[in-house]
Amino acid sequence: MEKWVVQAKRADFEQWSRELGIDVVTARILRNRDIEDLEEAKRFLFGGMKDIHSPWLLKDMDKAVDCILEAVNAGKNIRIIGDYDVDGVTSTYILCKGLECIGAQVSTAIPHRIHDGYGLSDGLVTDAHNDNIDLIVTCDNGISAKDQIDLANELGMQVVITDHHEVPFVLEQDVKHQILPDALAVVNPKRYDCEYPFKGICGAMVAYKLICALREKDNEDKLNETVMDELLIFAAIGTVCDVMELKDENRIVVREGIKRIATTDNYGLRALIEVNKLSPEKISAYHFGFVIGPCINATGRLDTAERALGMFRAKSEAEALVTAVELKALNDSRKNLTLEGIEAAEKYVKDNNLAQKAVWVIFLPEVHESIAGIIAGRIRERYNHPVFILTRGEEMVKGSGRSIDGYHMQEHLVEVGELLEKYGGHAMAAGLSLKEENLVKLEEALNENAGLEEEDFVAKVSIDVPMPFAYASLHLAKEIEKLEPYGTGNPHPLFAQKDLELYGIVPFGAEKQYCRLKVRTPEGKNAEITCFEHPEQINKFLNEKYGDGSSEKLARGNCAFKINATYQLGINNYRGENLQFMLKNYM
Secondary structure (H helix, E strand, O other), X not given: OEEEEEOOOOOOHHHHHHHHOOOHHHHHHHXXXXXXXXXXXXXXXXXXXXXXXXXXXXOOHHHHHHHHHHHHHOOOEEEEEOOOOHHHHHHHHHHXXXXXXXXXXXXXXXXXXXXOOOOOOHHHHHHHHHOOOOEEEEEOOOOOOXXXXXXXXXXXXXXXXXXXXXXXXXXXXOEEEEOOOOOOEEEOOOOOOOOOOOOOOOHHHHHHXXXXXXXXXXXXXXXXXXXXXXXXXXXHHXXXXXXXXXXXXXXXXXXXXXXXXXXXXXXXXXXXXXXXXXXXXXOOHHHHHHHHHHHHHHHHHHOOOHHHHHHHOOOOHHHHHXXXXXXXXXXXXXXXXXXXXXXXXXXXXXXXXXXXXXXXEEEOOOOOHHHHHHHHHHHHHHHOOOEEEEEEOOOOEEEXXXXXXXXXXHHHHHHOHHHOOEEEEOXXXXXXXXXXXXXXXXXXXXXXOOOOOHHHHOEEEEEOEEOXXXXXXXXXXXXXXXXXXXXXXXXXXXXXXXXXXXXXEEEEOXXXXXXXXXXXXOOOOEXXXXXXXXXXXXXXXXXXXXXXXXXXXXXXXXXXXXXXXXXXXXXXXXXXXXXXXXXXXXX
């Protein structure tokens, strides 16, 4: 079940159209992306690297820079400790490459998902001490590692934290009091006392900002444009793969990173592009999120993320290519495991009648813990409920959650913190571990305090503009392309047309797995909509809405059926440039 909602945010669209040289439809789309004034709209459309925020606006950035430069100048040993997901790997690479360029004695450590768990652990701190490390710099983790940083201090090591996750807090009389680790510097835009103007940056972006600050301090010759362009690509990949909103500076960095990847000299990136048969000039945010990112993630899920980091640090094309082939194979294996896990989760939902509950806690003891988050995301997408997928780890139950609008997952985990051994995350995603005997209590507590109503579980289809087919044009489709890259916070524009007459279905594709719908508009004009869905799905819809046998009548060509459709505009470059309508939803 879906609820179609037309966005109705107001502005002087005619003025925006004149001032920006765009169609009023494009102006409305911009306003729907929470852009409130002309200057902000100009930055969205035409902004460049000069428009990203100064790294010095991040709280403690000055302390972090001074501490690192002091360590570099004194020849101290620095260890960068990252995380095993894409954001963790890319942020580790950014810091490692940047610090090496300014002459640092630097090494890296990425936790093993199963043996170490997320983030900074006692073992990683002890390892650093045994390796005579003087300074630990975290990236994409550390904000929740108060005990581990206390241990590092006891062992005589200094710590700088760079992170972007939610800051732990205690609630006293409905007031949140943040709990910061005792590090020399804590660089995290989510700090309550940080005045950075855009809080939604990922760990790789925080790491990139640190290198930008080091460059501005006194290292412009060592951190030259070539180096910074390479690091920008990794910040862009981390941003997309950690599902950050493509707004504000995130959008600029991702767009600029996409431009630069076509000519990158990084052997690892080039190898990933090659093994996935991508065209460097046509890479988009989609390829970051669904092709390149999953290959990086596969090592952290099924092996060790050190392999992905090693690929990016490879000194030859041949060395990088060997690892890239292995990563792609690992990702293919992960896909099969994921499909099996989704089937098991679907069965659990039915067998345990989860439809009656608000928050779904699904225990799949045999599923590999590394793919719990992916499975949770797929089940959340299908049913629009907050979902936790939990598996049996070596010592305790571990898992990941994915949320819906209106349910801040990390805050709700804080409420049940006494049942958990470890947890952390964002509003929309979280990770956790607990003793198996607490599973039932966890499910009960989460549902008792969910604060969700039935309407929260209805998926919302957000329509930018109700627009007749007749208004659409190739020029408008090209103009809308200026709004790319698309992703979280900046979805592909969605339009709607009511009262179309469907009078034919034409299958296409190697296995006839897609179809084109032949429709007639209310004005009597014929058009085609491309549907990347199996024709049988359309036939099933017709038989359910208009009665058994309706699809057969349509196939015989002796009737037509009214449908409402949401669609996207595209450009089909086969045999020239042609406007294309792409079906997304129908009723």
